[in-house]
Amino acid sequence: MNGYSELISSIEESRTMAISSLVKKLQSEGKNVLSFSAGEPDFPTPEFIKQAAIKAINENFTRYTANEGYAPLINAIIQKFAKENNLEFKPQNILVSAGAKHSIYNLIMALCNPGDEVIFQSPYWVSYPEMVKLAQSTPVIIDAEVEQEYKVSPAQLEKVITPKTKIFLFNTPSNPTGSVYSKEEILALAEVLKNKEHIYIVSDEIYEKIVFDGEEHFSIGSIDYLKDRTITINGVSKAYAMTGWRIGYAAGDAGIIKLARNLQSHSTSNAASISQAAALAALTQESDEIEDMIKKFKERRDFIYEALNKVKGVKCPLPKGAFYVFYDVSSYYGTKVNGYNINDSSSFCNYLLTEESVGLVPGVAFGNDKCVRMSYACSFEDLTDGLERITRALSKLN
Numbered sequence: 001m002n003g004y005s006e007l008i009s010s011i012e013e014s015r016t017m018a019i020s021s022l023v024k025k026l027q028s029e030g031k032n033v034l035s036f037s038a039g040e041p042d043f044p045t046p047e048f049i050k051q052a053a054i055k056a057i058n059e060n061f062t063r064y065t066a067n068e069g070y071a072p073l074i075n076a077i078i079q080k081f082a083k084e085n086n087l088e089f090k091p092q093n094i095l096v097s098a099g100a101k102h103s104i105y106n107l108i109m110a111l112c113n114p115g116d117e118v119i120f121q122s123p124y125w126v127s128y129p130e131m132v133k134l135a136q137s138t139p140v141i142i143d144a145e146v147e148q149e150y151k152v153s154p155a156q157l158e159k160v161i162t163p164k165t166k167i168f169l170f171n172t173p174s175n176p177t178g179s180v181y182s183k184e185e186i187l188a189l190a191e192v193l194k195n196k197e198h199i200y201i202v203s204d205e206i207y208e209k210i211v212f213d214g215e216e217h218f219s220i221g222s223i224d225y226l227k228d229r230t231i232t233i234n235g236v237s238k239a240y241a242m243t244g245w246r247i248g249y250a251a252g253d254a255g256i257i258k259l260a261r262n263l264q265s266h267s268t269s270n271a272a273s274i275s276q277a278a279a280l281a282a283l284t285q286e287s288d289e290i291e292d293m294i295k296k297f298k299e300r301r302d303f304i305y306e307a308l309n310k311v312k313g314v315k316c317p318l319p320k321g322a323f324y325v326f327y328d329v330s331s332y333y334g335t336k337v338n339g340y341n342i343n344d345s346s347s348f349c350n351y352l353l354t355e356e357s358v359g360l361v362p363g364v365a366f367g368n369d370k371c372v373r374m375s376y377a378c379s380f381e382d383l384t385d386g387l388e389r390i391t392r393a394l395s396k397l398n
Contacts, residue, residue, distance in 0.1 A: 011130040023359040034386045035359040036374040039175060040243035041323070043296075045278075046289040049240060052281030053274050061273050067265045068257075069096025069249070070276040076283040077249050085205075086222040087232060092254040095261050096279075098271050100206045100235035100248030102264075105131050107202050107231050107250055108167065110259035112137040116166035121152045122367030123326060125175045125204070129367075137166065141367060146317055146328055150177040154188045161192070167200050168193060170220060173207040176366045176373040177326040178301075178319020180211055183218040190223045200256075201230040206248070209239035209290065211321040212298045221252075228253060238322075239290060240282040245275040297323050300376040300383060307387045311394060323377045326363070330370035335397040342397060345369045355396075356389035 023035040056062075068074065074094045081087040097103045104127070112118065112135035119140045120128050129139040140160050142152045157168070170189075172181040181189075193199055201220055208217040221230035231252030237243045250260060270276075304325055308316040316327035335342045340351045345362035349372060352358045363371030376383060 007134065007136070011133055014126050014130075020359075022353075026357070031357060033353070033357040033359060034378075034382050034389065036376070036378065036382075036386060037359045037361045038375055038377065039324070041238065041241040041293060041297075041377050042379065043241045043289075043293050045241050045245070046282075046287055048285055048287055049242065049278045049281045052285075053278040056274050056277035061277055063273065065270045065273050065276060067270050068261050069094065069271065070273065070280065073276050073280045073283070076280055077251065080283050081232070081251060084208075085217075085219040085232070087219060087227070087251065089251045090254075093257055094249060094251050095257050095264065096247065096249045096271050096276060097264060098248070098268055099237060099246040100204065100233050101127060102246075102268070103233045103235070103248040103250040103260075104128075104169075104202065104204060105134075106260040106263055107233070107252075107256070108132060108135050108137075108169075109263055110256055111135075111200055111202075112166055115164060117162060117164045118167040118169055119157070119160055119165060120169035120171070121150075123150055123174070123176050123363065123371070124367050125171060126365050128169055132169075138164075140165070143368075146315060146371075149317055150174065150179045150326065151181060151185065152189070154192045157189055157192045161196060161199070163198070165196070165199050167202050169202050169204070171204040173211055173217070173321025175207065175322055176324050176361070176363075177317075178322045178324050179317075180215045180217070180320040183216070186218050186220050187223070190220060190226055193229075194225055197229070199229065201226060202233065203230055204233045206233065206235050207238050207322040208234065210294055210297060210323060212294075212301060213320055215320045217321075231256060236279045236282045239293075241293065242275075242278065242282065245272075245278055247271055247275050247279040297376070300378075300380065301325075303380065304374070304376045304383055304387070311391055313394065323375055325374050325376065326366070326368075326371050327374070328370050329372055332394065332397050337396045345372055348372060352390060352393050356393045358386055358389050358393070 026033045078089050108131050114136035116137040117140045118132045121142045121144045132139045142156045144150045144152045203220050221232045235248030313331040345364045349360050349362045361373040
């Protein structure tokens, strides 16, 4: 007996953050490591947002705000949802938190009891299963394979629903795959949930603005018969290059949001005041910088997709959103080189990191051990160099 919490001991460290930390350590030691692991834009936060934060500091906006968030920011979130997502909310339906991750955690804790089940798909974002375990609930995972573009079908969803199901945790555009569910696909999933009134939908839409090829984001909460059971999660981290500012928000039924607010009041209190001022500028001021970022993401996506599919043994579907490629490298499993045994996604990534100083995230972290995730939120120079290193490393495998 070590006296530690059995519950907290049961969860794993975020592998994406662990790999990012390892890469930074190696870089600090002077090693030329290229990291494609971080889930954050490499662009600077737009200048108008930074200036709003500086103005807030100069005006001494440095004290506590209300636990639920700064009132003007809450109003801006309401207007954003109405304008962009066809979602109608009032102030009591909104909670601002320290990042969308915090928002999701608050909602899972507010909704779940021990023994409840939470459905989500694999590949999944690394934190979903650990958050569910922290609520002493059970993750129910639907495997979505590369052949189905990493999207679950209505039949798959129907099959896993039980009386214990409490939440369907839905993410589009997806981390780690970049998959984007169309409106028609979402409506088909919604039909499965239509008469399952014991199920809430937590919709993670943090990548909503980063979509390509004419895709349009559609919010599942805008479906009339699901709106009262859907909690929509979003934030400013990805679209506005504000990962470090830590602002996310949740919107849904006032009773559920009240519980999440209560939890937050005893854990972190309000999100940082300066960050809320910056988020307010992001949501209310027009700027071409966001569209320019998305255009550059698409250019990188096109480059990396074409290049990876020229590499023998790699199977890479075309991502329609976010800034990741999630590709199958399982054809290399069972190979050996220079004392390395490539048996799974972890050993594959360890080989690349050691042999060619390239940092990727093993797919096992996302529930699919056949694949690896590569972020293209980096320069073309790094992408070109990284692909050369990856191709060279894979050419040595036999």
